[in-house]
Amino acid sequence: MNLLLLGMSHRTAALELRERYAVTDLGPALEKLAASQDVEECLILSTCNRVEVMVLTRSLEAARLRVRSFVERELPAPQHGPDVRELDAALYEFTDGQAVRHLFRVACSVDSMVIGEPQVLGQVKDAYRVAVANGSCGPILSRLYQRAFTTAKRVRNETRIAERPVSVARVAVDLARDIFETLEDKAALMIGAGEMIELALEQLRAAGLSTVRIANRTPARAAALASRFDASAHGLDELPELVERSDVVLTCIGGEGPILSRDSLKSAMQKRRHRPLFVIDIGVPRNVAGDAAELDPVYLYDLDDLSSMAEANAEERRREVEQAEDIVLEEVQRFEGWLTALGAVPTIRTLRARAEAIRAAELERVVAGLEFDESQRAGIEALTRGIVNKLLHAPLSRLRQEVDREEGLAHLEAARVLFALDDPRAPGAEADDEPEDA
Amino acid sequence: MGLLLHQLASTAYLLAAIIAALGFAMRWRLLGSAPVVALGLGATLQFFGFWQLHTIDSPPSMASLPLAVSFMGWVGTMIYLVFVTQLRIRGLAVIVAPAVFVACFTGSLLLEGPLETAEPLHPVWSHLHVLLSSCGLATLGVSAAAGLLYIVHHRAIKMKRKKLGGGYPSLETLDRVNTIALALGFLLLTLGLVTGVLWVQAKTGNFWEGGLHANATLAAWLLNAVAAWGRFGVDVGARRTALLSAGGFAFLVLAVVGLGVAS
Numbered sequence: 001m002n003l004l005l006l007g008m009s010h011r012t013a014a015l016e017l018r019e020r021y022a023v024t025d026l027g028p029a030l031e032k033l034a035a036s037q038d039v040e041e042c043l044i045l046s047t048c049n050r051v052e053v054m055v056l057t058r059s060l061e062a063a064r065l066r067v068r069s070f071v072e073r074e075l076p077a078p079q080h081g082p083d084v085r086e087l088d089a090a091l092y093e094f095t096d097g098q099a100v101r102h103l104f105r106v107a108c109s110v111d112s113m114v115i116g117e118p119q120v121l122g123q124v125k126d127a128y129r130v131a132v133a134n135g136s137c138g139p140i141l142s143r144l145y146q147r148a149f150t151t152a153k154r155v156r157n158e159t160r161i162a163e164r165p166v167s168v169a170r171v172a173v174d175l176a177r178d179i180f181e182t183l184e185d186k187a188a189l190m191i192g193a194g195e196m197i198e199l200a201l202e203q204l205r206a207a208g209l210s211t212v213r214i215a216n217r218t219p220a221r222a223a224a225l226a227s228r229f230d231a232s233a234h235g236l237d238e239l240p241e242l243v244e245r246s247d248v249v250l251t252c253i254g255g256e257g258p259i260l261s262r263d264s265l266k267s268a269m270q271k272r273r274h275r276p277l278f279v280i281d282i283g284v285p286r287n288v289a290g291d292a293a294e295l296d297p298v299y300l301y302d303l304d305d306l307s308s309m310a311e312a313n314a315e316e317r318r319r320e321v322e323q324a325e326d327i328v329l330e331e332v333q334r335f336e337g338w339l340t341a342l343g344a345v346p347t348i349r350t351l352r353a354r355a356e357a358i359r360a361a362e363l364e365r366v367v368a369g370l371e372f373d374e375s376q377r378a379g380i381e382a383l384t385r386g387i388v389n390k391l392l393h394a395p396l397s398r399l400r401q402e403v404d405r406e407e408g409l410a411h412l413e414a415a416r417v418l419f420a421l422d423d424p425r426a427p428g429a430e431a432d433d434e435p436e437d438a
Numbered sequence: 439m440g441l442l443l444h445q446l447a448s449t450a451y452l453l454a455a456i457i458a459a460l461g462f463a464m465r466w467r468l469l470g471s472a473p474v475v476a477l478g479l480g481a482t483l484q485f486f487g488f489w490q491l492h493t494i495d496s497p498p499s500m501a502s503l504p505l506a507v508s509f510m511g512w513v514g515t516m517i518y519l520v521f522v523t524q525l526r527i528r529g530l531a532v533i534v535a536p537a538v539f540v541a542c543f544t545g546s547l548l549l550e551g552p553l554e555t556a557e558p559l560h561p562v563w564s565h566l567h568v569l570l571s572s573c574g575l576a577t578l579g580v581s582a583a584a585g586l587l588y589i590v591h592h593r594a595i596k597m598k599r600k601k602l603g604g605g606y607p608s609l610e611t612l613d614r615v616n617t618i619a620l621a622l623g624f625l626l627l628t629l630g631l632v633t634g635v636l637w638v639q640a641k642t643g644n645f646w647e648g649g650l651h652a653n654a655t656l657a658a659w660l661l662n663a664v665a666a667w668g669r670f671g672v673d674v675g676a677r678r679t680a681l682l683s684a685g686g687f688a689f690l691v692l693a694v695v696g697l698g699v700a701s
Contacts, residue, residue, distance in 0.1 A: 160465065178595055181526065181610040274675035276609060296677060297592070297609075305598050312600070 001040070001140070001343075002060040005099035006067045006091060007052030010113050013090035021051045021075045021087075026130045033070055034136040038062040041138040043131040043145070045106070047123045049113055051075065054103065056140050060095065100144065100335055104328045107148040108155040109162070116162040116317045121152045140342075144335060151331040158327060161320040164313035168306045169203040171313070172280045176207070176248055179278050179299060187211035189246035190231075191239070191260075192253035193221040196282055200250050201229055213242055217253065243268040243277075250280045251287040258289040265292045282306070340412065347412055348396055350421050354428035359388045361428070440494070443487030444508060444546035450480030451511070451539035458531040465604030473531040474522055477538070481515040484508070484542060491549075506572050507695060508545025511538040513576035521580070521615055529605040530615070533583040563637035571630030575690060577623030578662060582687030584615040585680030592677055613676040617669055620683050624666045627690075631659055654693035662686040 008018060023029050023046040033042045033053070041056040053071060057063035072087060094102045105111045107124045128145045131137035137145070156162055165171050180186055188209050190197050193216040201212065212231035215238060216222035222233035234242060236259065243249060243265065253259065260279070265288075269277065276297040281288040286302055293300040363384050367377065395415065402411055420426035454476035461470065488509070518534045521527050592609055594601040607615075634652075639645050646652070665682035668674040674682075 163465070175595065177608060178591070178606065179609050181608045181614070274673060276676070293596075296675060299595055301598070309598075 001339075002057055002063070003054065003096050003099040003144070004057060004060060004063050004067060005052060005054045005094045005102055006064075006071060007045075007050060008087075008090040008092070009050035009052070009111070011111075012092055015048075017086060017090055018049070018051060021071065022046050022048075023051065023075060026127065027134055029074065030131060030134045030136045032074055033067070034134070036063075036066045036070075038066050041141040042136045043127055043141055045124060045127040047120065049120075050106070052106070054099065054141065054144075056138070064093070097332060097336055101328060101332045103144065103148050104151045104331055105325075107152040108324055108328060109152070110155070110321055110324050110328070114166055115314070115321060116166070118162060121149070124148065124152075140339070143338065147331060147335045151328060154327050154331070155324045159320045159323045161317050161324055164316055166310050166314045166317065167203075168282065168303070168310055169200045171306045171309045172200060172250070172301070173203045173207045175280075175299070175301065176204070176278055179276055180247065183207050183209040183248075185210060186247040187213065187245060188248040188250065189242045190214045190225075191236070191249065191251035191287065192216060192283070193218070193225045194252055196252045197250065198225065200252075200280070200282070201225075201231075204248070204250075205229060209248070213246065215239060215242055240264060240268065244271045246277070247275070248278045248280070250282070252282045253287055254283070255287070256285075258287055260288040260292065262289050262292040262295065265289075265298060266295055269295055269298060280306070344399055344412055347415055347421065348399060351396065351415065351419055352392065354419065354421070354426070355388050355392055357428035357430065359384050440487045440490035441546060441549050443483050443490060444542060444549060447480045447484035447487060448539060448543040448546050450476050450483060451515075451535060451542050454480060454531060455535035455539050458535045462529070462532040462603040462605055470528050470605065473535055474519070474528055477515050477531065477535060478519060480538070480542070481512060481519065484512045484515075488512070503695075504545045504547075504549050506568050507541050508549070509569075510572045510576040510579070511541025511545065513573050514538050514541070514579050517577055517580045517619065521619075525607070525611050525615065527584075527607045527611055527615055529607045530580075530583055530587060530612075532603070532605075533587060534580065537579060537583065563633055563640055567630055567633040567637050569630075570626050570633055571694070574623050574625075574627030574630050575687075575694060577619050577626055578683070578687045578690060579623075581616050581619030581623055582684045584612045584619065585683040588612040588616060588676065588680040589684070592680075609676070613680070616676070616680055616683055620662075620666055620669060620679070624662050627659060627662060631655070651693070651697050654697055655690075658686065658690035658693040661689050 008021065010018070013021075023044055026044050026046065029044055030042060033039055033044070033055070038057050038059050039055045040058060043054045045052045045054070051071075053067050055063055055067055068091075071091070072084065102111070103124075107121055109116050109118070109120050112120050124145070128137065128142075132142065165174050176183060176186075183204065186209060188204055188211065190201060190212065193214060197214075205212070212226075212229055213234055214222045214226045214229075214231050215234040215236055216225075217236055219233060219235050222235075225231070226233040239259065243260065249260070251260065265277070265279075274297060276299065279288055279292070279298060279300045281300065282303045284303060288300060288302075290300075290302075292298060363380065367380065372380065399411060399415060416422055423429065454473040457476060458473035461473065491505070514534065515538045518527075518530065521530075587606065588609060590602070591606045591612065593599070595609070606612075634655075635645050638647050638652075662683075665679060665686045668682050669679040
């Protein structure tokens with residue numbers, strides 16, 4: 001049995017190409033792939049950053065051709081024909097241990113565009129659920145994906161890969177949490193109604209922020225955004241009073257000079273009676289006068305501050321990758337050990353069956369010309385069985401014990417060669433086809 | 439037995455301090471509740487230590503410095519544990535745990551020597567004075583710890599610098615702990631001072647005998663009064679209150695414990 005993974009990701013393919021091969025409905029695609037006789041089990045992962053096909057096969061070469069043709073001809077949307085040269089450059093392929101390692105790295109978000117992002121694990125879980133529901137994911141791939149989820153959990157718990165935020169909006173939310181005990185009883189003022197405000201608003205709402213007010217030059221745009229976020233809309237003329245009543249001020253609005261001066265903030269702070277004010281200025285040019293940061297307790301962060309913090313956090317995540325890779329390697333070895341152990345069972349079973357067949361045949365040949373009563377025959381039967389069992393005991397025990405270790409696979413291979421277990425003409429081979437004895 | 443329990447409590451506090459320091463330096467969130475558990479264990483052991491010491495035939499006086507210092511550590515731990523159940527303040531263990539370890543360990547070291555027994559003439563005033571003052575000092579200690587952490591955290595956020603360590607409680611939480619503990623601690627300290635005056639009056643007939651310890655304690659009380667007035671009277675803001683409470687507590691420790699040990 002071999003594992004084969006074929007796919008493309010943000011590292012090898014441009015967004016346009018990934019979009020062309022993205023699978024929107026996994027069910028029918030899995031059915032087509034699973035129908036192939038060279039594919040024992042299969043799973044498709046399709047996200048905005050990658051399209052990957054994982055299959056378990058008895059015939060690696062045949063499966064390679066089948067999966068390649070499946071990706072080339074059956075994945076692209078009907079309006080796009082396959083571009084073989086472009087696809088060749090974008091596709092990567094991993095087999096066996098390398099495929100396991102790649103999957104674990106993907107699940108742990110080590111291979112993601114933003115290292116440590118949590119979404120990819122959810123996407124891998126979804127792909128697994130669909131494959132299980134479609135019956136294309138059997139016991140081996142199930143075990144493999146369960147192991148991938150465990151690995152991802154370990155990496156998240158044992159490293160700091162996902163600890164610090166790497167987007168400007170998330171950095172701002174984390175800073176707000178550093179200042180305020182909870183955001184649930186806090187009020188935020190959004191100055192502007194553009195895309196950046198919307199993104200930040202989504203994060204702040206997700207963090208539990210309760211009251212939101214949106215102020216904009218064009219009140220209609222403020223009202224449109226306010227209606228989507230259950231907020232109130234205001235004009236810029238209300239700013240002094242709004243600042244006074246808010247705990248978080250996020251501003252991103254066009255214009256020449258600052259719309260919040262040091263004096264206006266000082267006046268608001270006097271009325272706030274020393275309650276802290278977190279001001280996030282992501283406008284370019286800046287919307288808040290820089291010297292307002294001197295006021296106490298005003299915490300003023302501009303786009304450069306937040307960006308450099310996000311970059312520092314991303315750097316920290318990159319440093320954690322090494323530790324994550326160690327965990328991945330450990331888990332890959334564990335899975336390979338399990339796979340090898342799985343391979344040992346048929347070897348042991350075949351060896352026992354062959355030995356028993358030889359014993360029975362030789363006994364039959366010898367006793368056929370002699371006259372033995374029932375008890376004598378039973379005695380000889382027990383004697384020969386005992387000799388075979390004693391001879392096999394040591395090698396079989398050794399195979400069972402070492403199957404989890406690195407040398408286990410080599411011993412397993414040696415056993416198959418020494419006892420000619422793969423030779424159908426070897427003595428006792430006829431027992432291979434017989435049903436297993438209880 | 440009482441001494442042994444104090445020594446065991448010191449070990450638990452030391453463990454709490456080490457775990458808290460590791461969690462702070464390495465930003466291990468998994469260690470979050472471990473220092474709290476270790477502090478709880480230490481407080482329980484110390485409680486039984488006190489119980490043992492006070493069930494012997496001639497119990498030592500609470501007015502003896504080793505017991506008073508150890509008692510302050512225990513009260514500080516209990517106040518911190520009460521705050522932990524109400525607020526997200528586990529990160530404060532990084533200051534509280536080593537402080538209570540020092541208090542309990544110093545107390546248990548001194549407990550090995552000869553101890554004063556309870557004053558036969560005015561046991562009520564002496565006990566009340568020591569109990570209330572110790573509680574006040576311990577509570578102000580928690581306030582100062584929160585204030586200290588507030589200053590460090592506030593400075594890091596304000597200056598946009600990378601923070602030293604991790605697991606800081608929010609500024610708002612630290613300010614809340616600082617304020618509540620300051621109010622409660624100042625009240626207890628004031629009552630301690632009043633009972634101290636009544637004790638002196640019962641002993642000598644005068645309300646004020648003076649002396650280095652009494653004068654320094656009065657000065658420390660005044661400093662803490664300024665901190666309390668700054669917060670509740672004119673509202674100087676969280677940062678200044680944090681500075682005042684940390685300064686007030688440092689002076690108080692110097693006046694009560696430092697001069698006590700020196701004398």
